[in-house]
Amino acid sequence: xxxxxxxxxxxxxxxxxxxxxxxxxxxxxxxxxxxxxxxxxxxxxxxxxxxxxxxxxxxxxxxxxxxxxxxxxxxxxxxxxxxxxxxxxxxxxxxxxxxxxxxxxxxxxxxxxxxxxxxxxxxxxxxxxxxxxxxxxxxxxxxxxxxxxxxxxxxxxxxxxxxxxxxxxxxxxxxxxxxxxxxxxxxxxxxxxxxxxxxxxxxxxxxxxxxxxxxxxxx
Numbered sequence: 086x087x088x089x090x091x092x093x094x095x096x097x098x099x100x101x102x103x104x105x106x107x108x109x110x111x112x113x114x115x116x117x118x119x120x121x122x123x124x125x126x127x128x129x130x131x132x133x134x135x136x137x138x139x140x141x142x143x144x145x146x147x148x149x150x151x152x153x154x155x156x157x158x159x160x161x162x163x164x165x166x167x168x169x170x171x172x173x174x175x176x177x178x179x180x181x182x183x184x185x186x187x188x189x190x191x192x193x194x195x196x197x198x199x200x201x202x203x204x205x206x207x208x209x210x211x212x213x214x215x216x217x218x219x220x221x222x223x224x225x226x227x228x229x230x231x232x233x234x235x236x237x238x239x240x241x242x243x244x245x246x247x248x249x250x251x252x253x254x255x256x257x258x259x260x261x262x263x264x265x266x267x268x269x270x271x272x273x274x275x276x277x278x279x280x281x282x283x284x285x286x287x288x289x290x291x292x293x294x295x296x297x298x299x300x301x302x303x304x
Contacts, residue, residue: 139205145212149175156187203231223281
């Protein structure tokens with residue numbers, strides 16, 4: 086067997102991830118849990134942190150369920166994701182709801198499309214646990230935010246789970262129900278956010294998972 090170079094290996098892993106999300110695009114965690122604590126909390130925060138003239142970036146938008154909620158509060162919202170299948174569902178949802186200020190794009194690196202663009206708000210919900218290099222991502226978020234811009238993050242912190250819950254996550258990963266998942270605590274993720282130059286202004290414990298909502302502002 087020929088040796089696989091590092092960049093080729095990375096591409097193989099990315100392709101596996103893309104295929105996973107395309108495969109599950111017929112199901113959306115946000116759609117299946119529309120009354121969850123996460124969605125209720127997000128809805129309550131939109132009016133506070135998202136203004137009618139804001140332009141918002143929703144990173145890892147999936148089928149657009151939350152992106153379209155954002156659109157009702159903002160001037161424009163751009164949803165980005167790596168899964169073409171998810172984005173097809175997002176566009177169908179957008180048309181069904183007759184929303185004209187939401188736009189969906191398939192991109193892998195934010196720099197490819199949004200060079201020189203600044204956003205008032207960036208959101209990402211239940212995505213960071215699948216990102217290995219979060220430090221680089223938060224730094225990119227910082228560059229994409231205008232001064233005093235806001236980052237809204239919802240993330241399960243598997244590093245704070247008990248051993249039985251961690252074992253369950255590992256089992257789901259082993260049988261390929263979920264993709265590669267990274268473990269970190271709430272303190273670790275907050276350190277990464279502040280390390281990128283953002284100031285945390287609020288955090289809310291959403292569930293015993295534990296799952297957190299974090300609001301940070303560009304200093």
